[in-house]
Amino acid sequence: MGRRTILVTGASGFVGGAVCSMLATMDGFATRAAVRGSDREPIAGVPAVRVSDLAATTDWALALADVEVVVHAAARVHVMKETASDSLAEFRRVNVEGTLNLASQAAAAGVRRFIFISSVKVNGEVSQPGRPMCADDVPAPQDAYGLSKHEAEQGLRRLAEATGMEVVVIRPVLVYGPGVKANFHSMIRWVQRGIPLPFGAIANRRSLVSLANLVDLIITCIDHPGAANQTFLASDGEDVSLAHLLRALGHALDRPVLLLPVPSGLLRCVARLLGRRDLAQRLLGSLQVDIEKNRQLLGWHPPYTLEQGLDMTARSFLENRRS
Template identity: 55%
Template sequence: MILVTGATGFVGTALCTDLATRGIAFRPVSRLAKPGFHAIGEIHAGTDWSEALIGVETVVHLAARVHVMDEKAVDPLAAFRAANVEATVNLARQAAASGARRFVFVSSIKVNGEATTPGRPFTAEDRPDPLDPYGVSKWEAEQALFALGRETGMEIVAIRPPLVYGPGVKANFASLMRLARRGLPLPLAAVANRRSLVFVGNLTDFIILCTHEQRAANRTFLVSDDDDQSISQLLRGISNAMGRKAWLLPVPPRLLAIAASVLGKGQAAQRLLGSLQLDIGETRRITGWTPPFSTAEGLARTVDAFLQQDVRST
């Protein structure tokens, strides 16, 4: 039996669908009562997981306080630590005590840092360099989990994905799809950055592999589609999936960065113009895993769901 926390979220929903399709027994957890889900209430350092953990051999922990653009907490780091470190360790310690053999923790590439330089993608062996409270909390959770694993013998697997996209994706990726649908000219043809992405179907496939693959035990993995894209390539791919042609103008990236800085959008420009690449060579070598979906397939499925939702909402 696999316990899935965060089962109602974007990745959690996709993971539960994937598990059900494969006929793998799992118990999805939600904070509130919902048909087919185990209601756990608020997840914090004092949450009682005893009933949820009955018969569970593996925990996949997706529930987290996620990176937010408009932070409201007075002390963001304390808020992230409470949700992502203290609550995670509480669950893991109870899982180990109940006899669970493995704990799969979905972390974030933000543990490695916010950007990469050309030709130097992040690897799992790099020295962590988290730069925001979310990334710091994920790194601290990883360390605490591996320490607990050494203490209890429960196997730990940490997975650090980059931006995840797929049917139902929101935030920045949904904004890109809306821009592509509008067909307006965008000044991004000259941007030659490289960013790693992971289609949600690829991520769930790798998570499931990590629930049972012995070679994955007590390791940290980076995961992606292994097909890095520039922002211009990504927009062309999205537009192509929509049956459109992207209208991109060749404006020097430096000018775009300056304009964004003047407008107070420097961080947004970094995400749009900067590079963040992952080297998943070790992931492939150790586990034998290959992404089952190409980026083109992932974009097609993502765009199709986006367009269908758009039709239903009109």
């Protein structure tokens, strides 16, 4: 088999960039990065095609030339401080219309497989005690971002039926790793600074996925015959409480962690008064997923443990601080 050309969208982003970097080190793949014209330079050594935007009118012809597989990581992501007057319309414009435009052109260009990086938010926001979410559960998105990803998945499945192009959907849980931003980066800074944290009594259960494990799953799905037209959840295969996670981060950073045993109900009440109910849910609620389907259909096991993933994340954080 000759070298196969893989197009990665969102190649200047957290996940897309990591996929490009890994593919560039592997034999048998010719990697092409798709980035917006305003984005930073893509991965060194990976040819790039700049596109105007992820929209219903974007022309992907140049980017799709001779491509066998598309890894679609570009998206309008969950926004902490929404500024759009109609957030659902904006999410749909990018995540649904833009995705289906790309996929339609990909099918017409002869692309064999389209790997869509979706979100666990399609499953919902909270898992019930003793019942982790499964990939084939009935979807229950609760916000505009999750709904847009669900609608994109539905459109891609219809397209697969109509054209024969294989579609693979991967729904990651919270992704962490070197260069992580947002809430996870904030937690690292809290631990590094030795700030006392009121989470000692939090016994929730959450699934996480390291960037390295997610990239490994994505690359597995490029060729594996069992991945065709399937949906997979992505996690490290280990579930932790917030308190355990913070202690593990402290160990990775070689910093003591002081956790105060404040009741969960009191923390939720304070968050509600401050208008941060969503943040409280992400920190205090439970969200567990079951990845047994990955093992059964793909023979895929997370190659890195949670501890290894946190160590990689901590090393990157400390190196960036020193530089």
